[in-house]
Amino acid sequence: MSRPVAFTVDGTLLTCKGVIARLEREFTDLPSGSLVRVVVNEVPNRIDVRAWADRKGHRIVDEVHRDEKFELFIAKEGPLVSPTRAGAVGSAH
């Protein structure tokens, strides 16, 4: 199964505002059903992202662990749709 990814949030880049703050911002205007790839390299961030998605009603449709990074594919609550943003970077497996 391959689904188009709207965009990637790279949580491996160290910034003061962490991945949850960025997901909140990025998901605000995202159409329901869009698929987003999130990359994190810290275990507590992986746990926080999963919990955040669950709390917000989004779905983790896949997770891959490779090269000491976790890739999580999150579908925004609602039926899956095609990506509408430029910069699609890949597909969920």
Next chain:
Amino acid sequence: MMLMVSVQNLDEAREAVAGGADIVDVKNLREMMVGSNFPPVVREVRNAFPKQIHVSVTLGVVPNQAGTVAMAVYGAAALGATSVKVGFVQSDYETALRILRESRRALDGFDTKLIAATFADSHLYQGLDPTLVVKLGKESQSDGMLIDTLVKDGRNLFDFLGERPLKELVLEAKEAGMSTALSGALKVANLHTLVRINPDIVGVRGAVCTHGDRESGNVVASAVAALREELRQRLTGKIDVFAEVGPTAPRIPS
């Protein structure tokens, strides 16, 4: 998770960065233990490192004077600080909010981030409820929040606020788009709890000073590097910080 080390001068800042600190937090321990340092010191530290090394400026516990604080915030921005921390103890909520809003206005045109700070032990001084920091941050459009402690008598952050309320505050702040920082006499022994709470920034000083003494000791690179490694092992799962609490532990507030 970024590592923030409090420093008092350029020598300590160099040690902190050499040891792997992501943020050097310039402060002056002679002024209420968490006070402001002098502009030439901030300038010297800022000029010593590239922009990817964050230089934060603490204003410590600020007076209930919005104009004075806003001017100090402006000064920190003019010196090129990455962030400026405005802390409240004996301020009521409305006064603190007004000060932060004026500080926000003072930062117009600068990249410097505004950090609202409260103190977990402020009840010892009949001070502002520290858990109001997220509300304050949201209503003032601050970029981030910090919870620290004032007492430096061996007690630390977790003697005043537990894991669960801190986790809830951190999550609430993250979901509001703020950066989150925790500090307050934190040690290696606290890293398990800190990593479970998962703030964006963890702040230390005594733990990376000679003899573990935040006042008479100096920041040393080897201690910073050792703490950085301890943190890395927990963040990468090489040391499992969740094992001791079990799978049913309250990792996330309901």
